[in-house]
Amino acid sequence: MNENMQNQPPLTRRNFIKTSSAVAVGVTAAVNFPSVLRGQAAQTFNAAIIGCGGRGMGAGRNFLDAAKAAGVEAKIVAAADIFPEASKKAKDNFGVADDACFSGWDGYQKALAVPGVNYAIIAGPPGVRPFHFKAAVETGKHCFIEKPVAADGPGCRIMYECYEKSKQKGLKVAAGTQRRHQATYIDTVKRIQDGAIGDVQFMRAYWVNGGPIWHRGDKGETEMEKQVRNWYHYIWLSGDHICEQHVHNIDVCNWVMNATPVKAWGSGGRGSLGNKSGHIWDHFAIEFEYANGVRMYSYCGQQKRTWSSVSESIHGSKGFSNPSGTIMPKDGARIRSAAKGLDPYVQEHVDLLNSIVKSTDLNEAKQVTDSTLTAIMGREAAYSGALVEWDQILNSKFTYTPAKMEWGPAPIVPVPEPGQHDIFKA
Ligand SMILES: NC(=O)c1ccc[n+]([C@@H]2O[C@H](COP(=O)([O-])OP(=O)(O)OC[C@H]3O[C@@H](n4cnc5c(N)ncnc54)[C@H](O)[C@@H]3O)[C@@H](O)[C@H]2O)c1
CATH class of the missing domain: 3.40.50.720 (NAD(P)-binding Rossmann-like Domain)
Known part of the structure; x- marks a missing residue:
């Protein structure tokens, strides 16, 4: 889906x-x-x-x-x-x-x-x-x-x-x-930030979805047209799944922390996509660390699965929260947000x-860029097999974007391989 x-x-x-x-x-x-x-x-x-x-x-x-x-x-x-x-x-x-x-x-x-x-x-x-x-x-x-x-x-x-x-x-x-515009999230994140579950100790972010992503085939007269029509499968256009969709869950964790992580490491790969055209991966497991030592464990993937979850969970010294609307204190009754709002x-x-x-x-614009860059940091850690720090990714010169944005030939980038993929080359 x-x-x-x-x-x-x-x-x-x-x-x-x-x-x-x-x-x-x-x-x-x-x-x-x-x-x-x-x-x-x-x-x-x-x-x-x-x-x-x-x-x-x-x-x-x-x-x-x-x-x-x-x-x-x-x-x-x-x-x-x-x-x-x-x-x-x-x-x-x-x-x-x-x-x-x-x-x-x-x-x-x-x-x-x-x-x-x-x-x-x-x-x-x-x-x-x-x-x-x-x-x-x-x-x-x-x-x-x-x-x-x-x-x-x-x-x-x-x-x-x-x-x-x-x-x-x-x-x-x-x-x-x-x-960030959904009433129950706004209410619950505020409660977390006000201490409802004590100090945040770790967080989990999931976009482990129910199935493979669409693939529109290779339609087009030029390589550039084929890539643009099938844009999800090209890193320069979509940023890969961790960035394209999982950014939502990563953003919630950054919102809770009111910060961005300082480093990331992890792994992933391309399983279900097999020989289909494109060079994205279809699953990632990344550990992000914030300056105060709190970690976000992030999992995302688009493969055939029998278990799936698109959610976040925040674990604190005094309880746990699903920030979409629930607080579960260790020593008290569950609080469900009753906040009402429009369709977000x-x-x-x-x-x-x-x-x-x-x-x-x-x-x-800044907060969504922060969360986008967080996802990119995690993606590049997995692609390269290296630990990647915030300043490295922020200042990185490497780009997947073709030099010329026009119809015609376009580079066919190899599927990233840990140990081979070097994001820090210019
Ligand atoms: N917030 C959400 O819940 C949510 C939901 C769905 C999609 N999105 C986001 O919306 C964006 C688009 O997703 P979509 O599902 O509509 O994809 P889509 O493929 O249906 O639409 C993308 C459109 O952009 C066009 N396009 C490609 N290159 C272009 C260019 N250089 N200039 C102008 N148009 C260009 C394509 O031809 C296509 O019509 C993605 O970033 C996606 O993550 C967000």
């Missing part, structure tokens, strides 16, 4: 209506409803979607639902995808004008240049996220950026620079790490709209 299948039903008229009305019901009941937005002077949000796949379309729908809930005007007025048939989905789903649906390697620049665009929904593959975010920040857009936000150290450094620029410009940024996929846009209208602080 892939993450998109798990979290986002396919966009059909029927489930669009179902989702919209579910949100409307949630709004009347939700404590997180942004009352600040009600009755505000009209401010119209004009969004451009960059990356019109499953999540781009889903996030577009979430943005419109959030605006409706908040009582602000919102439209999707531009779209870009590298493939024209994908950007056309924005026309079919949201009525974006033909001449505002762009494709090609520079389509994102054209979409951001459409007059009136003030909100960018950036949902292409992670490896191109830094370039898309950079362009959005340079052109002064508030941004929703999907996770993860890069595939290597150089990509993360672009993200950190753009975070600084976006702060200077007063732009607001929300990231697709939606657990909608709430993240509500929070972003709210921060723009109210001019409050919301910029999640």
Whole structure:
């Protein structure tokens, strides 16, 4: 099962209506409803979607639902995808004008240049996220950026620079790490940080999922097209599974600790993927260590399994927590969070709209880059067979990204092999 299948039903008229009305019901009941937005002077949000796949379309729908809930005007007025048939989905789903649906390697620049665009929904593959975010920040857009936000150290450094620029410009940024916008998580993480389970001693993070990831075959006239169409299987585009999906669980642990780990070591490999094209692995087991000695044990994989779990658990001196909503003290009754909120996929846009209208602080670009880099540190430790430290990965020059972003030949990188793979070469 892939993450998109798990979290986002396919966009059909029927489930669009179902989702919209579910949100409307949630709004009347939700404590997180942004009352600040009600009755505000009209401010119209004009969004451009960059990356019109499953999540781009889903996030577009979430943005419109959030605006409706908040009582602000919102439209999707531009779209870009590298493939024209994908950007056309924005026309079919949201009525974006033909001449505002762009494709090609520079389509994102054209979409951001459409007059009136003030909100960018950036949902292409992670490896191109830094370039898309950079362009959005340079052109002064508030941004929703999907996770993860890069595939290597150089990509993360672009993200950190753009975070600084976006702060200077007063732009607001929300990231697709939606657990940070989910009421029960917010409540439970706060309880942990307030000492409900004592001192954190260790944490476990799982994305040990129910089955192999999609593989779209080798379609395309050039090697570059084949890789982009099948992007998950190429490290430069997806960052591999530990980064692409497990970043959610890693992010929760970083959130609990309010820190990033200082080093990582571990192992993994490529089992179920066999001879399929691509060079990612399909399972990782990594130990991350924070500066205070606390460790995060992280397991992720996409193989046929009879046991699976997508979760985190936090173990403290006085108890244990599943931070999605439960505290289990050693000497007391279980506490289940009763916090109520909207669907977190909608709430993240509500929070972003709210921060723009109210001019409050919301910029999640750094925290999502921190968690992306954490995942990359773990991945590179496993690929290389070495212990990797935070500063090494942060400053690493090695990139998987081809020198030229254009249709044509593309490097075919070997599957990383511990002992052979050297991430610290320039
Ligand atoms: N937060 C969540 O729970 C969640 C859920 C699903 C997906 N996601 C994230 O959303 C992102 C996209 O995932 P998806 O499931 O929509 O994949 P997808 O394959 O359905 O869509 C990706 C789209 O990006 C396009 N694309 C590729 N290269 C591009 C480029 N250079 N410029 C513009 N467009 C380009 C592709 O053609 C495709 O249409 C991933 O980073 C994924 O992790 C997050």
